[in-house]
Ligand code: NAD
């Protein structure tokens with residue numbers, strides 16, 4: 001069976017990608033390489049725990065010997081690289097972890113993949129792809145009247161997270177230009193949807209609202225983010241992997257700019273409808289708190305290259321995606337409970353290979 005190798009496939013977007021991938025008929029097998037940091041959750045992969053096409057390996061991407069052994073055993077036709085430290089607030093507290101995984105880890109992965117790729121047969125070498133999943137945050141912050149980020153926007157990262165992702169993007173680009181590795185880079189807007197760890201805005205607000213806790217809005221709450229439903233991001237990655245041009249970068253976004261406070265209020269209103277409190281609205285739990293240091297004011301993504309070249313556009317509107325997301329959290333209280341209690345870290349599923 002042919003395989004793809006996915007890094008970070010127990011995280012939020014990676015797990016959604018693996019689940020969506022294996023739902024396709026005739027999908028290649030997936031070698032899922034994840035260190036299982038606090039953000040990795042094997043419970044998100046329960047639906048494929050008994051699927052022989054899914055091989056899970058608890059491996060750090062910095063461990064070149066282990067990654068090389070997996071490449072040799074499974075001979076993947078592509079690598080899709082999600083693994084990263086991904087939360088801005090944590091990067092402010094512990095930037096070193098971000099340099100280690102996002103910069104050093106991506107470099108080590110590139111070294112292992114290049115060695116593997118260079119000795120493939122010519123047709124396999126031509127067909128091979130290394131797809132690096134990155135963020136719009138590498139482009140910095142926009143003023144209210146600025147045009148959305150395009151692929152030509154200048155890199156101006158402001159947080160340790162975005163700076164470490166920018167560095168990794170540059171290494172990936174360099175491996176294409178210097179060694180000819182067939183890479184693809186995606187820079188995506190903020191994602192939301194099922195299986196998101198409740199440290200990011202939307203997942204945190206839903207879980208805190210249901211727990212009766214305050215909903216902390218940073219600063220004035222008027223920062224703007226461009227939101228994309230995770231399933232649409234996964235579909236874009238599949239398209240780019242199949243038909244993207246090696247060496248190119250693609251912006252991925254939902255054309256969905258929203259003010260944070262509006263997002264939080266919309267979530268409260270959905271919860272008022274779907275799981276009403278005994279009295280009053282969830283909006284009464286909103287609490288303005290100190291702003292994040294160096295808080296980027298606005299992100300917005302121009303995804304027209306992806307639409308023009310590959311015909312991709314998001315299937316969900318913000319309203320439909322948000323409703324699906326709230327419904328998912330309401331229908332999966334066990335997943336939420338295990339994440340909030342930390343129990344998910346003790347769970348070892350079946351098909352635990354390495
Ligand atoms: P996440 O934090 O939910 O998951 C990251 C996964 O990577 C976890 O399973 C973790 O265990 C794993 N990991 C971390 N360090 C590792 C290491 N050294 N070796 C192997 N595995 C390791 O992140 P996410 O939100 O799913 O984001 C995935 C990717 O998409 C990241 O590269 C991120 O920068 C990018 N991205 C995220 C968003 C977003 O809104 N979440 C938007 C654009 C781009």
Ligand code: TYD
Pocket residue numbers: 087088089190199200201202204216217218219221223224225260292
């Ligand atoms: P986040 O989900 O952390 O993503 P990013 O910082 O990568 O965009 O935050 C999204 C926005 O929501 C950001 O402007 C910070 C804000 N925010 C809050 O106001 N309160 C919160 O509790 C969190 C987690 C985020």
